[in-house]
Amino acid sequence: MSNKSIESFIDPSYLEEVLGSFSKATGLHIEAVNRKGETLAILGNKKRNDFCQFIRSNSKGEKKCLASYKEATLEAAKWNEPYFFRCHAGIVIWAVPIILDNVFLGSIICGQILLWKPDEFFLRDLKKSNAKDLDYDILQEKVKSVSICSPEQSQAAADMLFVVVNHIVKRNIHKLEEENAYRLESLKIKADLENRKKKKSNLEFTDYGTYLKKERRFLSYIRLGDKTRAENYLMILLTDLLTKTAGDIATIKIRILELASLSSRAAVEGGADAEQAMSILKDFNDEVDRIDRVEEFFVKVHKVIATFLDGIFKLADKKHLSLVTNARNFIIENYHKPITIKATADHLFISPSHLSRLFRLELDCTFNDYLTRVRVEKAVELLKKPEFSVEQVSKAVGFKSQSYFAEIFRKYIGVTPLIYKNSLF
Known part of the structure; x- marks a missing residue:
């Protein structure tokens, strides 16, 4: 995954939708860049200002901009927070890192602003660092196109952008988890089909x-x-x-x-x-x-x-959950035997009174209620088989009396076992 790019994990259209709206709302220029500082996309309709475009019109200026972006992107990733910097031309920019599943993919570059109007110190530094490669008179004119944004506004915009980018990352982590779940589901189905082929049954x-x-x-x-x-x-x-x-x-x-x-x-x-x-x-x-x-x-x-x-089973206590689950499994496996709450409690190494409380507290029924429910469910399955009589089914699911079985079955299903069986054949 470390060799993947932003485009591999973040939907470009969603990136444009969210960050494009951010750009329009704030009036700030926004770019998505990779780990090398290379621009992948300019988001929203806010193009680079005239000053930055002029700087980049020269190959040396382009390289310096790329180096600035790369350094800012790496620093932002190192601290996992917005990183403010001044580029080689004196423009204020900040980078917000994109880190997905602990992997650094790149950053969102924002700003291209000044914190105050260009003064003589700014212009002197500008001339010193760029006049050899570009016409200084044009640079002086172009710098007027750079927006002025107060430090407070810039920090607020950086904080808000950090929240937005984190939202995008979390959304894509969720999408990745879903894709992994879909892939796992597909593998399970294929494995089930392969097992059926090997067993040569139900293929x-x-x-x-x-x-x-x-x-x-x-x-x-x-x-x-x-x-x-x-x-x-x-x-x-x-x-x-x-x-x-x-x-x-x-x-x-x-x-x-x-x-x-x-x-x-x-x-x-x-x-x-x-x-x-x-x-x-x-x-x-x-x-x-x-x-x-x-x-x-x-x-x-x-x-x-x-x-x-x-x-x-809305069980808050894991210990209770384990006990009730084990009790339920014991009943399902032994429903055809004359089991009692004492036998089940002994199996779990707890007292019958404690098990009784758990059934009432956690399952909202008694031990016998649940045992009866299991026996009736199993009886329904057996009654669908023509080779079993009602009497045989009654004994098979653990009822000693056929009349009592008929009474309980009618209570749960609505009709007697005989009527139910006759309706099937």
Whole structure:
């Protein structure tokens, strides 16, 4: 990255838009220069004044200007703040460094002003340093074109420019991070496809029926707040979607919007705040409308679903977060067994009363509420398989009584297990 230039990392049109406006607002001349002091662009409509143009009309004067810019640019980078200097012709200029990701790219040169009207001392120095190469009478006349700016005004302009340049840099750091995220997302998809080829399973995704089955399982993981499994299944869904659509942007956008909407509702069912979830979903939908890259779709949906999951578990204490997460994982892995809060607490080396408090405090439900929710979610999956009867499903998910299973299932799903199963076949 150290060999990169400003143009490689900062959008020239945005640079012109922001700094061009700064130039128009202040009436100051602004240039973007590289590490060598070479001018890359004059920003805004403020050209070099007649005096500076005349100085640069001579090759020796041009070299001296370049040397001044280079020295100022390096000094500004050294201190990472605006650097004021007088060029060889006595003009006041300041440089604001452009440092992106700890790499010095160049600077923004501003000014070409005088702090007071040219006096006899200024003119004497001017003649001494430039009269050999340029007509001194013309220099005296041209210097009248240089704007006068007080020290206070100059310092204020330099401070404001420093803020503006830092804004531009931070914006581009964010863009770089986004590009890296898109690149990583693309690599993940390619890796998933390669793994499928090696396993020779699920290589070709041919129907949406298969996709929707995976989607339902993914949503169940969101309702349970199982972040790891939800994220793993999301990756599978996105790879399937890319394969099925052959990368068609319009279709992918529709499916992504659907997935985000379903995920928001699943998160609310899992305990997330409904108002907050709907607000997040609205922002996501507005953002997706402006996207035209597959990788960007996938990165954004990863982020919004992670936000939904975070909304289910708003845990401030990391120790509590770890305990609740481990308890939840223990339940998911052992729901089919006659597990109790005591067995789970013993597994975590804490007291049952402490675990009970954590569930109520952090998940807003009891231990048994969460265990029941997991069992019902698993029952829904098994009831979709014709080879399992309601009685078998009841036992498989940990219910000792089929009648109690039917009562609980109806409470959560709205119908009895038998009616639900009959509606599927």
